[in-house]
Amino acid sequence: MSGDYGLEFFPPDNTRENEALYDSRKPRINIDLTATPKRMDIVNIRGGTALAVGTVGTRYREVLLPIAHNLGYTPECFVYFYVRKYNGLTTAPQADNYSGDILSYSSFIVTTANDAIFYEVDNKELRIVHEIVDFVTTGVVSDADKYELRVKYYISSNDSHTTGISYEEYV
Amino acid sequence: MIDGGEFGAIFTQDGVSIPFAADYQKTIDTRWRFLDIHLEFSYDITYSQIGSGWWAQKISDHDLGFIPGFTHRLTFDGALDSNGHYVPGNVDIVATKNGLYARGLMSAFGSPTPVHQRGFIRIFDCDILKTYRAPTEVAVYGADTGRSFGIKMLINPSVDLSDQDSKNFSINTEYKSLGIHQTGSFITNDNGAGAGKFSVFHGVGYPPTFLIAHWETPADWEKVNHTTSVVPDDYTYSLGPSGIFAGGGSALIKANSVTLDVTSTANTKYGVVILKEPAEFSV
Numbered sequence: 001m002s003g004d005y006g007l008e009f010f011p012p013d014n015t016r017e018n019e020a021l022y023d024s025r026k027p028r029i030n031i032d033l034t035a036t037p038k039r040m041d042i043v044n045i046r047g048g049t050a051l052a053v054g055t056v057g058t059r060y061r062e063v064l065l066p067i068a069h070n071l072g073y074t075p076e077c078f079v080y081f082y083v084r085k086y087n088g089l090t091t092a093p094q095a096d097n098y099s100g101d102i103l104s105y106s107s108f109i110v111t112t113a114n115d116a117i118f119y120e121v122d123n124k125e126l127r128i129v130h131e132i133v134d135f136v137t138t139g140v141v142s143d144a145d146k147y148e149l150r151v152k153y154y155i156s157s158n159d160s161h162t163t164g165i166s167y168e169e170y171v
Numbered sequence: 172m173i174d175g176g177e178f179g180a181i182f183t184q185d186g187v188s189i190p191f192a193a194d195y196q197k198t199i200d201t202r203w204r205f206l207d208i209h210l211e212f213s214y215d216i217t218y219s220q221i222g223s224g225w226w227a228q229k230i231s232d233h234d235l236g237f238i239p240g241f242t243h244r245l246t247f248d249g250a251l252d253s254n255g256h257y258v259p260g261n262v263d264i265v266a267t268k269n270g271l272y273a274r275g276l277m278s279a280f281g282s283p284t285p286v287h288q289r290g291f292i293r294i295f296d297c298d299i300l301k302t303y304r305a306p307t308e309v310a311v312y313g314a315d316t317g318r319s320f321g322i323k324m325l326i327n328p329s330v331d332l333s334d335q336d337s338k339n340f341s342i343n344t345e346y347k348s349l350g351i352h353q354t355g356s357f358i359t360n361d362n363g364a365g366a367g368k369f370s371v372f373h374g375v376g377y378p379p380t381f382l383i384a385h386w387e388t389p390a391d392w393e394k395v396n397h398t399t400s401v402v403p404d405d406y407t408y409s410l411g412p413s414g415i416f417a418g419g420g421s422a423l424i425k426a427n428s429v430t431l432d433v434t435s436t437a438n439t440k441y442g443v444v445i446l447k448e449p450a451e452f453s454v
Contacts, residue, residue: 006324006326006341006342007180007324007341009201021201021202021204022180022199022201022202022205025326026207026296028205028206028207028208028348029348030337030343030346031346031347031348032335032337032346033198033346033347034345040347040448042449042450076244076293078380078411078412079412080380082450082451096425097425098424098426098450099413099414099424100413100414100424101411101412101413102413150450150451152448152449152450154448157337157338157346158293160244161244161291162245162246163246165244
């Protein structure tokens with residue numbers, strides 16, 4: 001024993017080192033189940049509001065859901081967006097799809113705008129953000145308000161070793 | 172003994188008794204595999220090249236002997252030169268069965284500005300291309316115990332059991348580790364219009380969360396880029412939940428209680444990790 005303590009479980013008749021079914025000493029992606037607010041949850045949200053592009057090249061954004069973690073570092077996170085309904089319909093092409101990290105609204109409709117929901121996280125909180133930007137014309141209006149989403153998020157206790165993570169660059 | 176002659180241990184989430192626990196309500200089931208971290212490190216690479224062309228640089232060995240899943244976070248991406256010639260971000264990180272490589276393209280119009288990139292990589296002890304499926308237990312609905320049991324085992328003797336840092340524990344059932352339900356490699360078929368699809372039967376009983384990575388052979392890459400691959404073996408790009416893939420391409424992903432369906436470009440290869448955690452049920 002090298003000073004660390006843990007439990008190992010092996011298959012029957014096999015206790016060869018490095019072949020354990022389970023070795024508690026191995027570090028893993030861990031989520032704290034006792035933290036408040038929850039570090040792992042499923043929430044139902046509206047996809048945003050009908051933001052209008054007033055100035056070409058300007059990003060219009062709204063934070064839909066901030067979730068504090070206060071870990072003091074930027075944690076590794078996984079976020080899944082599931083489209084429950086679009087315009088009230090579960091049968092619309094937009095509905096019944098998953099997208100991780102970022103969900104592009106504009107990929108479903110012909111528009112000059114980039115319109116998406118994504119997550120960003122820093123050393124204090126995870127944020128679910130809606131953003132629209134248009135590099136061609138003004139007057140484009142987001143249809144984010146037509147989306148009904150289910151968001152599953154994991155805020156792990158593992159340090160991402162970054163100052164922040166954001167998928168804004170893909171919008 | 173757990174059941175049917177198997178040996179091991181199961182711990183469930185607070186208030187859920189073992190006979191009534193679904194897989195997603197367990198914090199430990201020693202019959203499962205987890206996203207065990209084999210190696211994690213920060214890297215800092217520079218690369219200079221006279222002239223244009225593809226380059227690759229090995230940034231780490233991992234000694235696993237198979238192509239592992241890994242995550243990659245970029246922390247610094249070299250700046251554009253004064254002429255704006257060098258395009259930062261044009262560096263892929265890929266894993267082979269022996270190590271991790273950075274791969275990039277030096278433009279014919281580029282300046283002598285070296286590529287400079289820093290990031291953080293976490294390699295999992297998980298062969299994401301190998302066919303694997305853990306045992307499945309679907310919840311039998313019944314009364315919760317309303318009582319709390321658990322186990323904590325310190326790995327750091329300088330702290331006590333009330334410590335909140337998960338790194339200080341060998342076991343702490345107040346934390347949930349992400350359990351692996353299934354892994355495997357899949358290739359989209361060809362529907363004749365350039366798109367394709369594959370379906371993964373998981374049978375876990377609910378729409379699960381998942382991680383997915385694009386994988387390629389040198390021949391795949393050479394077919395697109397019309398030059399010899401600078402990475403010597405089959406490889407995967409980084410693993411994540413996104414339908415927008417490192418290395419290019421995107422996919423439409425659907426999941427239900429029986430299958431995970433991925434629609435993307437025809438004849439494209441993916442490694443898939445299906446987790447025990449659901450995307451649809453509250454925890």
